[in-house]
Structures are given as C-alpha cells and as structure tokens.
Amino acid sequence: MQDDAPPLLDAELPTFADLLLAAERAFPGQEAFVEGSNRITYGEWVDQSLRVASAFAERGVEPGAIVLIALENGVDYAVCFAAAQLLGGIASGVNLRLGRREFDGIIERSGAALIIVEDDAPEPKAGPRVVRRSELAKLRQAPTRAAPHAGRPDDAAVIIWTSGTTGMPKGACFTHDNLRNAVRTAGPVAAPLARKLSSVPFAHAGFMSKGWEQVAFGMTLVVAPTPWSADAMLRILVDERINIAGAVPTQWTKLLAHPGLGSADLSHITVGITATAPAPPELVEQVSRAIGAPLIVRYSMTECPSMTGTRIGDSADVQYRTVGRPQVGVELKFLDDDRSEVPAGAVGRIAVRSKALTVGYWNDPEKTAEALIGDGWMLTGDFGRLDDSGNVILAGRANEMYIRGGYNIYPIEVERIIGEMPDVASVAVVGTPAPTIGEIGVAFVVPMDPANPPSLEAVRSKVRSELADYKAPDQIVLIDALPVTPMMKVDKQALKVRAAALETTRG
Structure with missing residues (x-):
C-alpha cells in the first residue's frame, strides 16, 4: 500500500461516472476487484462497463432509469453497477436472499427499465427487460462503447432497499453528492491504494453507498468467497496482502480457531472491522492480538451508511459496550416522544443529520415524510444515549424489529x-x-x-x-x-x- 498515492478526493467531479473516468486516467493498472482468479483493473473496469452500458442503452436504459442488479458479489456485479452509472442511470442491488414477494415488490416499486439476474433465477415479474448473467461475458467484450452521460451532483445515483415496518422493501435513494460526502466519514477504513476484504453482500449499503470511497482512494476490493470459510478467509488475508479486513463477529471467532492463524504473515493488515452484532471484549482483544492490528466497530443504517464508529486505541470494553462516536460530518441528537432533545446522558430516540443521508424513499412520499423530520434530520428506529466520553450506547429499537x-x-x-x-x-x-x-x-x-x-x-x-x-x-x-x-x-x-x-x- 502506498500512503502517498494521490486520491481523487478533492477533484471537482459532478458524478460517480466522472470519478470512474478520472480513475481510469489516474491509475488504470491498479486492481479494482479481485474475485478468486477473476481480476479486473480500473482501466478494464471502465472499458468493459462502457461496452456493457452500450448494450444496456440498446435495451432501453436512459438517464434516470433504474437498473436492478440481482447477482452474486463479484466483477459482473461491479461492471453492471458502473454501466448504469456511466449511462446516467440509477443502480440498485437486489439481495438474493429475498423471497419472491419481496423481490416482486422491489420490481413493482422501482419501475426499473432493466434487471440483471443469475442464470438459474426464475423469470422476474413482468416489467423490466431481463439480462442473464451468462450474457455478460459477451457484452463485456462488445465492439461498441457507450458515450458517458454528463450528469449533475444532485442526480439520483443509487437506490438501496431495506425493509419497512410492514416488512416490504423500501428504497433509500442517494444522489452523487451523498456518495461523495460519505467518503469524509471513512476514517481508518479507507486508505490510498489499500486492499480491502469485503464480506458484505454487494446489494447492501456497505457496497452500494461506498463506491465513491473505493474509487476516490483507488482501493482494491477483494471479494470474500462464497460459501465463506475460515480457511478461505485466512488464505485471502495472506495471499492478497489485505490491509483493511472486514468481517462479522462469527467470522472472526471462526478465524481465531484456525490452526494456521498463528504462523500466518498478517503484517500488512492495518485495521480490522467488525459490524452487524456486538463483539465481546475478549473477542476484540483476541482478534487484535492475532492480526496485529486494531479492531474497530461501526454503527450505521441503510439510510445513512456512515454514522458512528469506535476509534483506534479504544479499549475492548468500549468496542463492545458502545458503537463509538459520530463520524466526521455526522450529527446525532436524542429525542423524546415530542421530538424534543432529552437531557445529556438520557436515553432518547436517535436522529441523524449528514450530507451523506438519503434524500428519501423511492416512490414513497409517506414513508419519506415519516422519516425525514425537517432541517436535514432523519428519525431512526433506534434508542440510545451518549456516555461521558461521547460514545453512543444503543438502548433498543423503536419497533419490534x-x-x-x-x-x-x-x-x-x-x-x-x-x-x-x-x-x-x-x-x-x-x-x-x-x-x-x-x-x-x-x-x-x-x-x-x-x-x-x-x-x-x-x-x-x-x-x-x-x-x-x-x-x-x-x-x-x-x-x-x-x-x-x-x-x-x-x-x-x-x-x-x-x-x-x-x-x-x-x-
């Protein structure tokens, strides 16, 4: 990893498409994605995405149109994501673990122009044009490249689907400006030309809202194997010389039990990340010792993918008991039932304000009005409080989720x-x-x-x-x-x- 590599953080770039084209010029030979033996550089990513974009355009994708991506993690997903962006479209991932009702609900709510699915997926509900995964190999080598669309910072860029209180999906919409501003909240989980292990589904906010972060830093995203195993994770950490390692507590626990961990060369890891569930203090301490790098905790939600996080140097107890302090550019307040702020240290419903916050739910003004409460604030479904050090302690959820x-x-x-x-x-x-x-x-x-x-x-x-x-x-x-x-x-x-x-x- 080269700490002095020039990131594209401060470049005046209106959209993610402009950022991609700038990365193609700045570091064309840098690996963008590693999926087992399948590797693609930034130059290849942009080139192949423009060729796929040409095929998407022939199938009706225009600026502002939604492209649904229902694929497993990997290079094909990344190419389709970038192709939609380069056309001025809106990229939207679909979690493959969703049931048929949820899947059909997303198709209906989105009004998508195109959906990309796995070859063995059932025929989607009538509506969008369909591209099967087996078609992408040919499309990535198509003779024609699309002309990139000149968009604006306030254009919609991505939609990330999350369940509502009724359980049916609702789509949190983000502009290019939102994606750009989210980079400022990255902290130690992003670094110039770093190699980062990703264990989250690409349809989640951990990928969909972090594209600008990856490209601006010129990072390589190494895709965790499916199905996951401790043996495969350790092999990837070593062979791919991972700098930033993300995993859930279950995965870290299983990795600790691997007989080869003690002799593995993990000197290149600079930080580990744990999320989705509390990591006991002993786990935090054991992982930090084993990988020779600090383990930090992040708290976020689909609608605001960067909210709080623990810091390097925080104790294992803080890592377990709290979710850290607000990220740069993120404000939190704690409200009572009347939406007045509670006294310092008291439990209240968490509200968040950030330039990375969703602009609302796609085609759902009622849910948008419920969540966005004015002056840039969004009411979350969580209760919490601040401790004396300014760390957030979660206290429960506003509903039964x-x-x-x-x-x-x-x-x-x-x-x-x-x-x-x-x-x-x-x-x-x-x-x-x-x-x-x-x-x-x-x-x-x-x-x-x-x-x-x-x-x-x-x-x-x-x-x-x-x-x-x-x-x-x-x-x-x-x-x-x-x-x-x-x-x-x-x-x-x-x-x-x-x-x-x-x-x-x-x-």
Missing part, C-alpha cells in the same frame, strides 16, 4: 406467513439476544390441534418459501394462548422475557 446476523427482521411479516399455515391458530414472533449472531427469532405458536402441532422445520420451510431464509424463526415454542396486554394486544414484552429464558439462547 430485530437484527439476526446483520439482517433486519420485522416480526409482523413473518407472523403473517406462519399464520397462513392451516395447523396454526395464532402466532407471535420476537427477537431475543444470542451469542455472536446478535439476535435470533422465536415463534410462539398456538396450534389448531394441540395433539398435532406444526414442527419447527415446517414453520421454517413455510417462511423460507415466501421470504428471505434468514427471516425463518430459529426456535418455536408451543403455547395454549398468546398473552395479551390490558389493551387486548399481544404482550410482546412478556414473550421476550420468556424467549430470553430459553436455554438454547444463552451464551
């Missing part, structure tokens, strides 16, 4: 699917803390016939057939009746207490 392995899960949509089963009289789903993965789902089920109740596997299979597989509950508890509050609503708090007492959820 829980996070399993980094994925947001809203019980109401899971309950609706389970409730369709003929042998289920009623059901309530709650999240409960679990080691490493953060939280798991527990379904409390009242069976139609107590002598013939549904099995956990049957319930999980039903949910998986309609929704993303990670939304399937991890445990099922059969009960005679759901507890209710004095207002005759299901008493979720009572169920959470009961779920927390289950033996299998304990660490």
